[in-house]
Amino acid sequence: GKVLAAIGQVGLVVRGLYGEGTEAVGNLFQISNQITLGPSEEEILQNLAAVIRQIVEQERTAQQALLKANRWAMEDRVYRAYGTLTNARLLTSQEAIRLLSDVRLGHELGILNEVSYRTQNELLVLTQPAMMQRFADEEMQPETRDYKRAAIVRQRLKEGKK
Structure with missing residues (x-):
């Protein structure tokens, strides 16, 4: 306000x-x-x-x-986001942003430090539809983009652990 x-x-x-x-x-x-x-x-x-x-x-x-006010709920929110990002097979761009935001919140609060800020920032950019389309060899349908987005996120999170 x-x-x-x-x-x-x-x-x-x-x-x-x-x-x-x-x-x-x-x-x-x-x-x-x-x-x-x-x-x-x-x-x-x-x-x-x-x-x-x-x-x-x-x-x-x-x-x-x-x-x-509610540490357990915050921890649950952060770890659910991380779990989804590390295991999902389909992710929309909005879902990826929301989940990455929750992971960042966890990092800020000292709840989850598995993912570096650099990796978080890279994923916020790389998972946007225009960026994904730019690096694709062909035009992608939304479901294909969601599948590839989830794969990119899983791979980067595996590589980007601290």
């Missing part, structure tokens, strides 16, 4: 992961400049940096509160 209000006051806007009109997937958002005339690039960057610091602080506070 407070952070979103502050974002609007400095001329920034929060959107879903894929931009205007989209919803957040896996707790990933896009923050962009709403005002095109007036502030300099330096002012915009300073405002953005200040907002990001606030968001990170609020997120860490919320994460610790969640962990303190």
